[in-house]
Amino acid sequence: MREVAILGVGQTQFGELWDRSFREIGIEAGFKALESSKLSSKDLSALYIGNMASGAFIDQEHVGPLVLDYSGLAGHHIPSVRVEAGEASGAMALAQAYLAVASGAYDFVVVGGAEKMTDVPDERGAAIASSTMDQEWERVFGASMASLWGLIARRHMIDHGTKREEFARLSVLDHENGSKNPLAHFRNKITLEQVLGANPVAEPLGMLDCAPSSDGAAALVLGPLETARKYTDTPIRISASQIATDFVALMHRRSITTIDSTVIAAQRAFQQAKTDPSHLRLAEIHDSYSIGGLMALEDLGFYPKGAAGKALSDGAVGTGGKLTINTSGGLKAQGQPFGAVGIAQVAEIVRQLRGEAGPRQVSGPEMGLAHNVGGSGATSIVHILSRVN
Amino acid sequence: MKGNGAGIVSYGTYVPRYRISPDEIGRVWGVDGVAMGKNLNIHSKSVPSPDEDTITISTEALRVAIARGNIDPREIGALYVGSESHPYAVKPTATIVAQAVGATPNLTAADFEFACKAGTAAIQVCMGLVSSGMIKYGVAIGSDTSQGAPGDALEYSASAGGGAFVIGKDHIIAKINATQSYTTDTPDFWRREGQRYPSHGGRFTGEPAYFRHVTECGKGIMKAEGTTPADYQHVVFHQPNGKFPLRAGKMLGFNDDQMRYGMVTPWIGNTYSGAALIGLANVLDHAKPSERILVVGYGSGAGSDAFDVTVTDEISHYDHSIGTPVQKDLEEGISINYSIYAKFRGKIRLSGE
Amino acid sequence: MSVARFWRETLRRYNLGASKCPECQTVFFPPRSVCPQCTVHRKSMTKMEPCQLSGKGEIFSYTTVYEAADGFEMQVPYVLALVKMAEGPVLTGQVVDVDPKEVHEGMPVKATFRKLREDGDSGVIHYGYKFAIVRSPTASK
Secondary structure, X not given: OOOEEEEEEEEOOOEOOOOOOHXXXXXXXXXXXXXXXXXXXXXXXXXXXXXOOHHHHHOOOOHHHHHHHHHHHHHHOOOEEEEOEOEOHHHHHHHHHHHHHXXXXXXXXXXXXXXXXXXXXXXXXXXXXXXXXXXXXXXXXXXXXXXXXXXXXXXXXXXXXXXXXXXXXXXXXXXXXXXXXXXXXXXXXXXXXXXXXXXEEEOOEEHHHEOOOOEEEEEEEEEEHHHHHHOOOOOEEEEEEEEEEOOOOHHHOOOOOOOHHHHHHHHHHHHHOOOOHHHOOEEEOOOOEHXXXXXXXXXXXXXOOOOHHHHHHHOOXXXXXXXXXXXXXXXXXXXXXXXXXXXXXXXXXXXHHHOOOHHHOOOOOOEEEEEEEEOXXXXXXXXXXXXXX | OEOOOOXXXXXXXXXXXXXXXXXXXXXXXXXXXXXXXXXXOOOOEEEOOOOOOHHHHHHHHHHHHHHHOXXXXXXXXXXXXXXXXXXXXXXXXXXXXXXXXXXXXXXXXXXXXXXXXXXXXXXXXXXXXXXXXXXXXEEEEEEEEOOOOOXXXXXHOEOEEEEEXXXXXXXXXXXXXXXXXXXXXXXXXXXXXXXXXXXXXXXXXXXXXXXXXXXXXXXXXHHHHOOOHHHOOEEEEOOOOOOHXXXXXXXXXXXXXXXXXXXXXXXXXXXXXXXXXXXXXXXXXXXXXXXXXXXXXXXXXXXXXXEEEEEOHHHHHOOOOOXXXXXXXXXXXXXXXXXXXXXXXXXXXXXXX | OOHHHHHOOXXXXXXXXXXXXOOOOOEEOOOOOOOOOOOXXXXXXXXXXXXXXXXXXXXXXXXXXXXXXXOOHHHOOEEEEEEEEOOOOEEEEEEEOXXXXXXXXXXXXXXXXXXXXXXXXXXXXXXXXXXEEOOOOOOOO
């Protein structure tokens, strides 16, 4: 297996993009990524697109060739692969594209993630968002996605003494960071009191513990590391790309307060990258619900189980702390276009490692981690990226 | 009609947990609800949750009966559900109940409808099948989630609940000595196909309807059996409100003590097809061996079914600890206001429905 | 939801039909055709034994839902719980007829038969298990 580098990144605005269609945002992200490298579309061996639910959101399946077609590449007849892994579809597409390049099967590929979520009424959107849980044994019985994370949060509080305010802090942190990201869905700052006082959704989670429904797309250009300098001055190495899975339904898992798929994916990723959590100071973590972010800090190995809440309260996580997370604004503030999330997380790490993150730039990071989760934890994907010196 | 050895092997009831008072209903319609409640002798009535209906109530009641009697559901040869609020106009309640208790597929099943006496009619059919030896166990269920039109007098009484009786010949806790019916064409209360709420003939529901049928039927069975009110320790009537059965009892010569356990409507309202059966269940919850019970059901349209019942020694070994005793349902509940009641009963329609 | 899709799960949803691994004796709900505990799948494949849950369990975790799953709007706020059944499996289900403030971890519950959803005013009605609090069975007098 050869080493793989990211040669370019592109991302659209995240948010309610009333005037833009699915294919438009997909194309925009892809072209931006290509333009940021020295490659052109004729150099591409394949296109990968992470997308969770285009069939449900816009009645459109077969989006692989669709995006390729409207990118003007139909005549190239290259493979275009749509990848689905729930809310982890983006990182799953990257993982597949990574393997294709690492194996030598393809040289240059664009891997994108896109979701158009605002073309359906809110209730329908919530129903589609629930489609990554077990439909027959969770949803039929009244479970919403927020309620599954509510069950997790309650049990985390029972087992580990975690306090409601502790996971609420993640939303405050995300909005603080999002305020500095021009592509973020939300750029307003919020206070702890606002999070705690927001309308309840699935207790103990309130409205401001939940990431929004957003439209958006992001894309990366991948190629072999050995020739990367020909196409960009700042290639970023994919040091690890690891996937782990678990039982689909929350009720069947070994534990509901540890996302085992995250633990395993992280262990494999640290092993592949020959590093460990103590060497990482930068991460984009999956916090579709604030409690998920808190648990990710534990399950990725940054904190022992039960210790992340205190770390958040103490300010150990965040700008100026020992670990900086979600400079993009995370899922809560940057937004949550399902299929695009995993790619956008990696795009943000790339910007940080290249020193292109503007007002939210962390000083001198060498490495960064991206963590994308599908469902209530049935799929976790961890990527570790590093600078090429 | 003689019982020919048929009797009650087991029974169970189910009453939804929510309660609303006449006072609260009256508050909404500008009526003195306290006076209305006094007039009807109703302190509160049961209200089903939005996820409860005749099928769920019947199933819960029958599950209790099966567990108490330690009955193998595969030995149930017939299952009939009497109700005037079957959730489907076409598609039996009985098949769903039978499936949910594990009685399928080797049984006959059907839904009965005869206003409030469909459940007692089902007992009579089961008696025939059992005593003839055609089946081992027959299940008769009377269950309803009835509605009165908003503001109508019925709204103060129409409630939800049900009783399930397993009829058989062996190990009976109560022997049905005889049954008798009294049936005429009397249009006192009806609901036309497709209508949401029932209509009634106002005061016509009294003398020519309820009282005539109940008293004639009661007199008829006592005459046939050669008994007098003094021979019975307990009497149970259909109870559309808390007042009619008391009056019917007096007309037939029963005293308050005999009616004590059979009266359940004052606390849970009129459970329609469930009313007489829940009353009988409460009596059986308290009865001792060899006590005699007279049951007289009533259904509008109109008819009465009477049963002459004697409690057996088996009741001493009967497992009352399973399920909820009726008394507990009479004493407990979760009080709700009219707004919640209206939401629960589908009186508030959501957009897009 | 199509009629058949719900109907084929009736045994499980109405009667809590489960399955048991003949090797490790672990009970699974819904029933599985292969045991996830026994690492050699061939040992349990096609050999899983049908069994039935008693319906008794206790609350493992719970949440009060204010933003309903579609079809549950009329019941908001409702309690959703993970219930650890006496036989071992954990089930997801509503806890009915309870003040959310009363609910706590370890609370004994039992399965009860309720409507799960209706396909509009004219479609079929789906039934299945929910959970009710176990209250003392004896009346106060």
